[in-house]
Amino acid sequence: MFDVVVIGGGHAGVEAAHAVYRQGLSCCLVTFSIDTVGQMSCNPAIGGLGKSHLVREVDALGGIMAQATDKSGIQYRTLNTRKGFAVQALRVQCDRDEYKKAIQEILSLSTIEIIEDEVVDLVVNKNNAEGVVLASGKTIAAKKIILTTGTFLNGVMYTGDTNTKGGRVGDKSAIPLSKRLYELDLPMGRLKTGTPARIKLTSINLNVMEEQPGETPIPHMSLLKPPTSQLRQIPCYITRTNKQTHQIIADNTHLSAMYSGQISGIGPRYCPSIEDKVNRFYDKESHQIFIEPEGINKDLVYPNGISTSLPKEIQKEFICSINGLEHAVIKEYGYAVEYDFVDPRNIKKTLETRFLENFYLAGQINGTTGYEEAAAQGLIAGANAAGAILKKKELVLERNEAYIGVLIDDLTNHGITEPYRMFTSRAEYLSLIHI
Numbered sequence: 001m002f003d004v005v006v007i008g009g010g011h012a013g014v015e016a017a018h019a020v021y022r023q024g025l026s027c028c029l030v031t032f033s034i035d036t037v038g039q040m041s042c043n044p045a046i047g048g049l050g051k052s053h054l055v056r057e058v059d060a061l062g063g064i065m066a067q068a069t070d071k072s073g074i075q076y077r078t079l080n081t082r083k084g085f086a087v088q089a090l091r092v093q094c095d096r097d098e099y100k101k102a103i104q105e106i107l108s109l110s111t112i113e114i115i116e117d118e119v120v121d122l123v124v125n126k127n128n129a130e131g132v133v134l135a136s137g138k139t140i141a142a143k144k145i146i147l148t149t150g151t152f153l154n155g156v157m158y159t160g161d162t163n164t165k166g167g168r169v170g171d172k173s174a175i176p177l178s179k180r181l182y183e184l185d186l187p188m189g190r191l192k193t194g195t196p197a198r199i200k201l202t203s204i205n206l207n208v209m210e211e212q213p214g215e216t217p218i219p220h221m222s223l224l225k226p227p228t229s230q231l232r233q234i235p236c237y238i239t240r241t242n243k244q245t246h247q248i249i250a251d252n253t254h255l256s257a258m259y260s261g262q263i264s265g266i267g268p269r270y271c272p273s274i275e276d277k278v279n280r281f282y283d284k285e286s287h288q289i290f291i292e293p294e295g296i297n298k299d300l301v302y303p304n305g306i307s308t309s310l311p312k313e314i315q316k317e318f319i320c321s322i323n324g325l326e327h328a329v330i331k332e333y334g335y336a337v338e339y340d341f342v343d344p345r346n347i348k349k350t351l352e353t354r355f356l357e358n359f360y361l362a363g364q365i366n367g368t369t370g371y372e373e374a375a376a377q378g379l380i381a382g383a384n385a386a387g388a389i390l391k392k393k394e395l396v397l398e399r400n401e402a403y404i405g406v407l408i409d410d411l412t413n414h415g416i417t418e419p420y421r422m423f424t425s426r427a428e429y430l431s432l433i434h435i
Helices: 011-022 050-061 065-072 096-108 174-182 243-255 274-280 313-319 371-389 403-414
Strands: 002-007 027-031 045-047 073-079 089-094 112-116 119-125 128-134 139-147 156-158 162-165 188-195 210-212 236-240 288-293 300-302 328-330 335-342 359-362
Touching: 002 011, 002 128, 002 300, 002 335, 002 371, 011 027, 011 371, 027 139, 045 210, 045 371, 050 065, 050 089, 050 403, 065 073, 065 089, 065 096, 065 371, 089 096, 119 139, 119 174, 128 300, 139 371, 162 188, 174 335, 243 313, 313 328, 359 371, 371 403
Parallel strands: 002 027, 002 139, 027 112, 139 359
Antiparallel strands: 045 089, 073 089, 119 128, 128 139, 156 162, 156 335, 188 335, 210 236, 236 288, 288 300
16 A cells, blocks of 8 residues: 555656655555666757756756756756747756666655556546556555556557567557556547667767867756766767758658558657658758767767658668768667557646546656656646645646646647647746746
8 A cells, every 4th residue: 555656667757756755655656667767768868948947847846857967967058048048948968877877866765665567457446546456466555646658558669660569669568558548438549759770979970070069167957956066078969961861761751650651640740750851841951960979988879850760771771871970880770659648638737637536647648748748747746646645735837837837738728739848939928937
C-alpha cells in the first residue's frame, strides 16, 4: 500500500514521484528498467525557446529537472538575446549519461521506492482507481495513481518497412496497459515522433563545419539551487544538407514509414522529419544540422535536424552526402515511433482524469512532446495527487500566472491536433509571467 503509485520513470514520472515525496507521502515508481530512470530518449538537451521557461517554473516549485541539467550541462547558450527578456531562453546541451545519473542520485536521497516491473492492469472499483497489477502478479494498492507512459503506450518503432514493438530502442512497449485503457472506453488516438541516427564523433570532419561555442561566463538553469561546480564545456557544430542530400531523400521518400502509409499518427509540426522538410520546403537548397555531442567522453553525436524513418541504407547514403559527414559511421539508425495518447480535454487542470477518480495523466499521454512539457505536467500531477490526500487546496496555475498554466489550459480546453510543444507566443500575458 502506497499513497501514490507513479507508472513510468521518464521526465514526467520522476517529477511526479519527487513532488509526492516532498509532501511527506509514500510513493512507488514502477518502471521497465531502473537503469533507464531519467533517461533522455531523444536529443541530449534541456531548455530552448519556451521550454526553459517551463524548466524554471518547475525549479521554482521545487522540481528537479533544472538541478539535473546543471549537474550534466556541457554547453549553455542563451537564445533570442537580441529580443526582450520575456522571450529569451536558455538551452543547455547535456551529457546524456550524467543527466540520468543526476536524476537517479536525487531520487536516491528520497524515500521513493522504485520497482522494476510492468503495470499490466488497473484496479478499478466503482469508477475509482485503487491500485495497479504488475506483470509479476503482484498488486499494489494506492490512494492515487499517476500514469506517465511517454512513447511506450503501445509504442511501435518504424525504419523503412521494418517495424518493432517498443517505445525506444532497447526497450519494449506497454501493450497490456494500452488494451486496458481502451477497454475503459477512453477517448484515445495515435501520435508519432522521430529521432535521427547517432553518429560516431571520430568519424566526422569537424574542421569543415561551423563551430558553435558555448556562452561565457557560464550561466545556470536552476535559480533555486545554483550549481557549486560545472562540467567541462565543449562546443557544438553546424553543417547543412545540400542538393544531393535532398535528391537522395526525394527519390526515396516513398520508402519512408511516414509516407508509405504504415503510420497513422500525427507528428510534431515544429520538429519535422528530414523527409517532411525536403518535400514541404522543396524550394530550399539546404537545411541546418546541429552536431550535438552526447557527452564529454563519448564517441557519439546527435545530428539535430535530420530525424527520419527512411530505410537504413538510404539513411547512410544521404548522411554521407553532407559536408563533414562523408565518412560517417552510424552507431544507431533513426526511426519514427508511434504511440497511444488520451484526449487531454478529458482531464481536469489538476491533471486528474474526468472519467476515473484518483487517476492522473502526465506527459506525452496527454498529447505533448518534449522533456520540459512532460516534467511540468508530472510536477503538477504529483503535487495535486499528494495535495488531495492531504486535503490541501488544488494547485492550479492560470494562464496569467505561469507558462505551465498556459500549457495545461491549452490542453484541457482545446485539446490537440498534433503533438503540443510550448512557445512563448502561446502566452497572451507574456510580459507578466516571464522569468
